[in-house]
Amino acid sequence: MMAEYSPEYVGTVTRYVFVESPSMTPGELALRAYEASEGVLIKETCFGLQVTGEPEAVDRLIEEIRAFDPNHIFVKDRGFPPGDPRRCRANLGGARPGYLGHEREFRILRYITHGLEELDRRGEEAEVPEAAPAHEKKPKLDIRRLQELIETEES
């Protein structure tokens, strides 16, 4: 028997705010975000915040939050509202699904911060180095080597 599903927080958006800054902790960020929240639900986490509310209100708050420390604050969308029992680790135990992915990228954030700062410093007209092409062709298996492998397998 399939149960009926009645969603909560319909029409809202939730965003993660990550802070990786030498001058601001998630706690400080939360305090300053509360001051500017104006009806947006804010949940403090170990890495920053989750903000939930009407899309326009969340966009406005995110704009204000980013201004605190633009190159050290990172934002992304979240599908679930905060504390959702299907995702919250209070109900599941262990890390929240998706947390490990964030943790992996969190370690790279300092390079991104450096990149953003460096581009700011060099300005719009500055020459920016081209990234190396990501598509490196693997060398194909040599036909003679393949023949050797087949013969070794057969013998």
Next chain:
Amino acid sequence: MAKVFIYPATSLILSDLVARFGHKPLGAALGIRERIQTAGVDSPPLQITPEEPKRGLKYAAVEVPSGVRGRMAIYGPLIEEAEAAVIVTDADLAFGCMGCARTDELILFSLRQSGIPILELKYPTNEEEGVQFVAAIKKFLAGLPNGGEA
């Protein structure tokens, strides 16, 4: 503002940079949110109902496992909507079960087939690569037909 598909679709870095430079990142969260906020049959944890593999038939053949078709029901419409894509090719965090792995392959294939502008790059491993990474994304996004703030 262009709609830019990001891969890995859950990437914090790509999502942030695309939004920071004035465009709309299309990631997994948007598809999941749509399902989580739509009333219907209770199907935890991601509200992927039996309807989803049917919708996925638009993107994968009927003999493709329902796990892939169900996932494509989330990503397919986003890929259709996308006007550009940023792909990180060495994203070791984008791993999972066979359903996830095959869906990821199909996503990359679909993006490359779609003919939209695509930027492929690797995660930075030092500060200089960080500059190149951000610069490449900024330049790519600034060159998109719908502009942006970059």
